[in-house]
Amino acid sequence: IMVRELESKPVIITHQEDDLKDVARKMVDNNINHIPVVDSEGVLRGIVTSWDIADAVARGKRKLRDIMTRKVVVARENEPVDVVARRIDKYNISGLPIVDDENRVKGIVTAEDISRLIGKVD
Template structure:
């Protein structure tokens, strides 16, 4: 995440919001209350509703905002908004500092947003994550990814480091080794799939056939085959 966050208050005027976006060269910013808790998010699109509501001149047909639907009413309200409180989208889609990058990416996709304010346990703003931030993790060197996979997998399933052989090639992780049970193998693949920068996990682990515990899901957020 980016720790130095540009934010604004609910009573900020339209032009103040536009100035912040332009000066800091950002496409959106969180709106916080007096307790520094995130109450909404404003994007460039929210400001552009003002432009599309303007009536064209010189005989061109007037642009009419759609009506009736809830989404259309929200759009119409933003087109006439003069403060951040009425410009912002609420409630804000947020994330936590300890959330996996893959989970943050899924949240963005599910809610069709380009940024996630990061809040602490008291809902105070501590940072912001953008799609650009998330893409940076895929630039991690393979040796860093391998080190993290080994540490997290061996700690997660409580096994010696030599029990799991990990290779990484352009973010593609291959797991080999022999574990005590099927559930351990499934868990190891899930853990590896959550490591920052992992593109896909190829699970070639073997295990003792007498493991009676049911296997967990075999596909983590990054997926594995």
């Protein structure tokens, strides 16, 4: 099974200059925890999670660019799910943006999506 079959699309994204409050609202309204940060071309620039929002509150930061993670662990649509599951475990994270060859964000895959897939197997 390939990642393509699990990915959530269209993916909810944000931009570096966006207000942290709006990012938090997007998480709550869409019931999600990972939001890729993209530029005007849709190219991946970072990722922000509820953990980062908590960190921002704790440290009094207000700008997304000050708290987002810039070195993003990604997946590609044509990768097998088990390879991605191992990557999630290795980096101790729970969601990976799926990017194309130009690093444009196509979707997202989470540990939850993979658990759901495995739960379905008899």
